[in-house]
Amino acid sequence: MDRALVGRTPGGRTTGGRTPGGRTTAGSAFVGVRGGVGSLPRALADLLRARGVTIRTGTIARELRRGDDGRWVVLVGPTIAVEEIVADSVVLALPTAPTARLLRPHARDAAEALAGVETASMAIVTLAVDAAALGELPGSGFLVPPVEGWTIKASTFSSTKWGWLEAAGRGTAYLRASIGRAGEAAVLQRPDAELVEVAVAEIGRAIGRPLPPILDRHVQRWGGALPQYAVGHADRIDVVRASVARLPGVEVAGATYEGVGIPAVVRTGRAAAAATLDHLTQAAR
Ligand SMILES: Cc1cc2nc3c(=O)[nH]c(=O)nc-3n(C[C@H](O)[C@H](O)[C@H](O)COP(=O)(O)OP(=O)(O)OC[C@H]3O[C@@H](n4cnc5c(N)ncnc54)[C@H](O)[C@@H]3O)c2cc1C
Structure with missing residues (x-):
């Protein structure tokens, strides 16, 4: 587990954080998984497979039927090759x-x-920049209240927040912006390039200086991901x-x-x- 920076109280007092040498101080606000939380399901899947469990991903469950013997039958797979899985x-x-x-x-x-x-959809824009050119950032990110009228609703300074990512970046820093509030699906109809552009501009506006040149970017869309x-x-x-x-x-x-x-x-x-x-x-x- 990785205890990471940061969290500032409304008065600007740091509640915990990383020292210039990269060590974390007691009372850090965040706890994560080294390598990212995505490594958790992968590790669980490996463990289960090692115990003989079959895991099938990328398989759509289309229908649930009750068999004559009271057991359940799950119809899975593409419409042209539907398969039945009988389950207790x-x-x-x-x-x-x-x-x-x-x-x-x-x-x-x-x-x-x-x-x-109802559900809300989101997009996460991830940006890679040169860490030295980016310089120190205040805190681990920020939230944007809807009344501000910005397109992004939050940003995470990922490499500042997570020590393992800062180390893995080897001089490249990562930042993220999330876009898409409940009931505001229209903004997500914009192409990836536009979402990147607005994220770069608004993060720069928030930190009070333009971001350095973007070395790489990724847009991950999460359709209907958040139940309301x-x-x-x-x-x-x-x-x-x-x-x-x-x-x-x-x-x-x-x-x-x-x-x-x-x-x-x-x-x-x-x-x-x-x-x-x-x-x-x-x-x-
Ligand atoms: C961008 C984003 C950032 C978030 N950040 C945080 C955070 O920092 N901290 C936090 O605590 N929470 C966070 N959350 C919330 C949290 O991650 C989710 O609520 C949680 O992961 C949902 O888990 P789940 O198992 O319900 O759904 P999912 O993880 O969405 O799993 C549902 C699965 O069902 C599969 N599926 C869908 N239809 C079918 C079908 N017909 N047949 C078979 N499979 C199907 C999907 O492919 C998917 O794999 C975040 C969510 C989002 C979208």
Whole structure:
């Protein structure tokens, strides 16, 4: 784990951070995974495969059917080559829309409650610049309140925030900007090059000087990635849970239910795994 810079209190006091030599001080605001949080699912997949688990990625679950023997049949793959997977238990750890689609024939209440959950899309623009030319940055990034009318809604000074990234960059620094607020999908219809341009301009504006030449850039779009917790969300999720509870061997997990942050998502995954184990244990008796 990597404790990293930074966090400034509203009064400008640093709450923790990295010394000029790159060491972190006690009380850092952020904790991450060295190599990035994306290394976590990869490590988990390696561990599971080593224990004989088959993992199939890039495979769309199209339909969920109930077999005559009470087991579940998941229809997967492209429409021209649909394959049936028979399962004693199924965990739907999917975004809201496909979960609703798969549940609809079996749990109409759940499907309808899920259909009422709106989602927001985002794009993350990552920029690479020469670290020496960039110089010191104040803090680890910033948030832009909607009233400012800017296009970017936040920026992370990634190499300042994460010590492992600063080291891996070997003189190249990385910054990110996120674009796309709930209900403002139009901005994401702009081409990648325009998103990069506006990110460069607005980060420069925020730090009070233009960014040095951009050595490389990447735009990652996350369509419908963030469920919106509108008023009444908890009631809606109660309906989903009650409806799914009537389907033996089916569980749901993910960002739609108890919070969008990774810790909350992991909690739903653990709960689904425990319920699945219970179901399988009882079925084996
Ligand atoms: C840009 C961005 C930045 C974020 N930053 C943070 C952060 O700093 N800290 C934090 O705590 N949280 C953060 N979050 C939130 C958090 O990452 C997500 O809420 C969480 O990862 C969602 O996990 P999930 O398992 O519910 O969904 P996902 O990780 O989206 O997994 C759902 C999976 O289902 C697959 N799928 C979809 N349809 C089907 C289908 N029909 N059949 C089979 N598979 C299907 C998808 O391909 C995907 O792999 C961020 C989110 C975004 C978008």
